[in-house]
Amino acid sequence: MDETPVLEMKGITKTYPGVRALDNVDFVVHRGEVHALVGENGAGKSTLMKILAGAQPMDSGEIRINGELVHITSPQKAMDLGVSIIYQEFNLVPYLNAAENIFLGREPRGILPGIIDFRTMYAEAQKCIDALGVKLNVHTPINRLSVAQQQMVEVAKATSRNSSIIAMDEPSATLTEHELQNLFGLIRSLKAKGVSIIYISHRLEEIFEIADRVTVLRDGKLVGTKPIAETDRDEIIRMMVGRELKEKIPKQTAKRGSPALTVKGLSRKGVLHDINLNVHQGEVLGIAGLVGAGRTELARAIFGADPIDAGEIWLNGTRVQIRSPKDAIRYGIGLVTEDRKSLGLILTMVVRENVSLANLGSLTRLGFVNRREEKKIATKFIEDLMIKTPSTEQQVHNLSGGTQQKVVLAKWLFTKSRVMIFDEPTRGIDVGSKVEIYQLMNRLAANGVAIIMISSELPEILGMSDRILVMHEGRIVGELSRDEATQEKIMHLATGGQ
Template structure:
């Protein structure tokens, strides 16, 4: 769009930003700079560090080291308030709006214009000021409408109005297009262009690469917490960006042992769930590891939950061993021999306050009970068997699982599903936040399960894991199957191409 002039002024410079979470190096000395009035796209795979970098900029996360320089001055950003005071605002995917307040009340939340009497709000001034801001953005919206009655796109506009009303000069938008329709997206782009003309800089995070070429001036690619490159958009193309996103060496050893692949055990036909899953069909065979790749929000977890009966479906059918089954709850699924290792093991996989023994037996308590009484001895024997078998590091069967490490917690979840004798196991991000040793053990367990004739579905955002473990790979994009790749054909580039909406 705008030709990049040589004297473009840099408003923001982040230098050598580093951040380590327990077990994960999220950012490793990243440099990032934004010029006045530019739209700067920030891209990378899931977990590349985009969100962490933005949260550090917005004061929502602390950094371990590195400096933030705004207008050539070192900026002390240690809270969202201090970031806002320096003109930095961030618009998250999940909006920070109070649903039962009007648009104007949200825009001025926490700094309402005061009336003459102390403690009272000058509502007429608040509404006229808010309307002026909204009008200046060229948005059609009545600021007296309560936010819960606005569309998602309108709520986004309120968020942007909130940011500009605080004189934000740098606005970061995290996946702003994810939930917008085509027309709404055009409006957003128009708004971004008008902000640009007012000298506001936009940091634009998106998984949809085509948008970058429509709106951005420059693009920065992150990979595994490192800066790959910052380029002018006119000097790059889609393939080049994908190459930068995935271009890592496959150095991790994945101990895949292909099992003999048998009959179809699970087939899913025309699965449908409004707003999440669009006509998804696939099958899994005995002994097969079916990988499902895709970006966050592509609908992979939703498919897993639908097959497992955790969420109701709007259409489609599921067959096990060729027979139609009606799965209406996780209980039905478990009875039919399906297990789901959830993505978020703390919130969904474990009862953290319960003992290792109690978590392992939870999904199959009935087999340990007679007349309703649970046999503690048999239960302990079962727990001890899986502790030994999976090498779970715990002082005893009675340890509460919240005191175990992430890898060992995940093994407890796996033990739970092994004890239900699942024939179909769905792993959703099975190695997220887990140490390398446990990772390898989990891969080996998958091999063993496949060898014993189980069908395995593995959802993962880690391409090496998908490429290394899967016999076949499905790629999802925006609720649909974007394509299928055989183990031999699959490459990181091909997966990422399909996952970002490429034909």
């Protein structure tokens, strides 16, 4: 057997202003293994991958590929060395189609110089996509694909290059169970061909299903590497957080008050059909369903982010007209979204500004924003939510993925909304911080806030909801009380069972 590791990263150190993102990290990947990389938000996982992919220079350290010292000075260099990476935030060009994205910059050429051989390109691209077991026409522009489909295009891009090392930064965050199993099938077949996969995820059950070894980072330092067969969930969590952690969902049932939000006959052509629901003060209403069932669309419709064709929205017994998110915010509705880019944050602004974004009015006197007060509030949220940032003045795009999600939360908490809609609130959030977010929901509910929580994680839905609605194909197909709900019942309804 060839024992030279396909990848050796040694003594990797990387410092950003105010942050030591990586501190003397060693990372070794063998040929044909699936190597999981885990750690809390901000531990340095994405940074290590960006260095490997030539997207960020390291301060010191060395990288060997197949035993040979290499200098990965650009993304192109990394690709030439057989390294592909699928980023947490995708890297696709929205107005090009899937095939053009897969072959971007290396389009197959015809006989005439400079002429792209489109026929070969589309055929090859479709072959790559089909091999993933996904239904997708490669002529479709990226901006018309779902997030899951876009991810499949990213995977196809990597496989079409015959890469020997493919790093996937939280590939599962946006996938349905079915798509996840497709991805795992694909990973297994790549592995059989000798390709090495680096797999980043906050969902430990996936790591036990797919990985051969796992490396844990904490605060930019290597904690250790273990064969998956020689470790267990508790040990990995201990390595990640550096202490014992009870992962239990800390639900506290609050006093249920009067109806806060009522939705009647809400419809949006082709998307939402006759939605009726109400949520009471102090109640957590869980909304379950498969990806694509219309849950996010429902949240956006209530919030005024998408137009509706029919339906009424009532707040505390009064009918209201919500035509835009601005109206919703004015009426005291908040929406924490899974999509940090579109409704969540302004990435080029600093943490302080993002926190106060949706509630600037409360900080403004005679047209001037009270900066000192703004800073005080941001500082408090940084402490409460354990937001990993060097200061209130850090630009949000410099924060790790999960940390950005926490800033979105802080922003909406500061608005003191009376109705909070959480769309996948713990997606990309590490195990320790998840518990903090649940506790925060408990506190909101205790203060009489009505909460709608959309989640694909059934333990979270079952653990935190007082009542559960299940959606399927744009309709509410069932309601379950906290006591009667089980994973099986939810899945039965979510997949269209009666």
